[in-house]
Amino acid sequence: MSSDYNKPLPQPQKWSQEFWNGTKENRLLLKKCKECGHIDSPPYMYCTECMSTESEWVESAGKGIIYSFSTTYLGAPPAFIKDQPYTLIFVDLEEGIRMLSRIVDCELTDVRIGMKVEAVFDAVTEDTTLVMFRPVK
Numbered sequence: 716m717s718s719d720y721n722k723p724l725p726q727p728q729k730w731s732q733e734f735w736n737g738t739k740e741n742r743l744l745l746k747k748c749k750e751c752g753h754i755d756s757p758p759y760m761y762c763t764e765c766m767s768t769e770s771e772w773v774e775s776a777g778k779g780i781i782y783s784f785s786t787t788y789l790g791a792p793p794a795f796i797k798d799q800p801y802t803l804i805f806v807d808l809e810e811g812i813r814m815l816s817r818i819v820d821c822e823l824t825d826v827r828i829g830m831k832v833e834a835v836f837d838a839v840t841e842d843t844t845l846v847m848f849r850p851v852k
């Protein structure tokens with residue numbers, strides 16, 4: 716945990732607060748519709764499939780494969796310039812949703828589509844823990 720974290724932070728909404736409560740406990744929670752079973756990622760105020768507001772939180776195993784990725788070498792937003800180069804990934808979780816995140820603990824030249832990854836949690840401030848992914852060894 717770093718007290719000098721100066722990058723943009725998520726702004727939890729009432730419909731996504733539980734997700735962020737989960738990450739603080741190193742749990743990846745998914746918002747699942749009670750009517751149709753659809754999972755919205757990121758969590759949304761209602762189900763984007765059937766418009767229901769009835770939902771429950773289910774815990775993800777945090778495992779998936781990289782669907783796609785993009786490495787930024789230049790031109791990052793100011794808060795992320797010191798991180799260059801870094802790689803953003805789309806992960807297809809075992810629960811059937813696609814999630815945007817960042818890969819860590821991996822050489823950027825080793826990132827591959829189809830690579831197995833698992834969630835890791837980074838407590839960047841006292842109130843905020845981010846979800847990232849690392850290769851499954």
Ligand SMILES: [Zn+2]
Pocket residue numbers: 748749750751752753762763764765766767
């Ligand atoms: Zn639904």
